[in-house]
Amino acid sequence: MKAIVLREVGGPDKVSYEEVDVPSPKANEVLVRLKYAALNRRDLFITYGMYPGMNLPSILGADGAGEVVEVGEGVSNINIGSSVIINPALEWGENRAYSGPDHRIIGMPSDGTYAEYIIVPAENIAPKPEFLSWEEAAALPLAGVTAFRSLMYRGNLNKGETVLIPGIGSGVALFALQIAVAHGANVYVTSSSDEKLVKAQELGAKGGVNYRNENWAKELKQEMGGADLVIDGVGGDTFKDLIYLCNPAGRIVSFGATRGPVKELVLPHVFFKQIDIKGTTMGSPEDFQDMVDFFEEHKISPYVDKTYSLSEAADALKYMEEGKNFGKITLQIG
Structure with missing residues (x-):
């Protein structure tokens, strides 16, 4: 599969468009074929090494939406072919008031959404709101x-x-x-x-x-x-x-x-x-579900500023760095 990989820090020019292996889901995981991903300023900071717990190489990207194509052992509530969005907050912990010591975000150190496929825990999958386009759905999770x-x-x-x-x-x-x-x-x-x-x-x-x-x-x-x-x-x-x-x-x-x-x-x-x-930063699983429900109830569509292809991720990051965008910047993948 094609993916955007960061192997060394130094800014957006250090990301590379590479061929990597398609991952396989383990127990309680799902494999998602991504349609769109979205940028966050976190991704830009990571390219400069300005983020705690740096561990490279890594596929960047926290936000994405796509279709489930494979499920691991023990996954019974998610069907192959389901249209989903990804909650990028891994292992938040048991207390809604604050994240636990194992909390981390998809897209470094674990591989992220700037790729054709991604593995995520089944508990981090939510149905894509039907009224949102693939692009809008991908723009929603982290910032939303x-x-x-x-x-x-x-x-x-x-x-x-x-x-x-x-x-x-x-x-x-x-x-x-x-x-x-x-x-x-x-x-x-x-x-x-x-x-x-x-x-x-x-x-x-x-x-x-x-x-x-x-x-x-x-x-x-x-x-x-x-x-x-x-x-x-x-x-x-x-x-x-x-x-x-x-x-x-x-x-x-x-x-x-x-x-x-x-x-x-x-x-x-x-x-x-x-x-x-x-x-505050990010949100608990309860926050994420409440957020999705709120957007569903009020039919709020994310405002997308500009879309690039996956291979143009470096240009997209540079555009974000300029600070001229009004709304989310997305990457078209599938």
């Missing part, structure tokens, strides 16, 4: 469950609350926008692109500001009022502005830090406003 858990489980989002999502355009941020709007929240966003702000409003955002403006936080405060919940994957120096924009007793849920650490955080700004700051 991260956004859903951030909002609904860690963020305790209530209908009618005001939600702020900085850096709109990434997969998680867009899913958070779609989920929050469907749940009846009032959503505001930030971006460095006026075009992305317009697109976000087309998807239901009430408004937003360009954070390249010198007084963007004050502008947003005037437009939005205050935020009951902030879903942040940016971090960096702007995190202090998020505290300023929070309502008293507001919540900030952090799922990433693309701009690095938060420096010189003034803690009194946090405790005098009674603000909760929570961390």
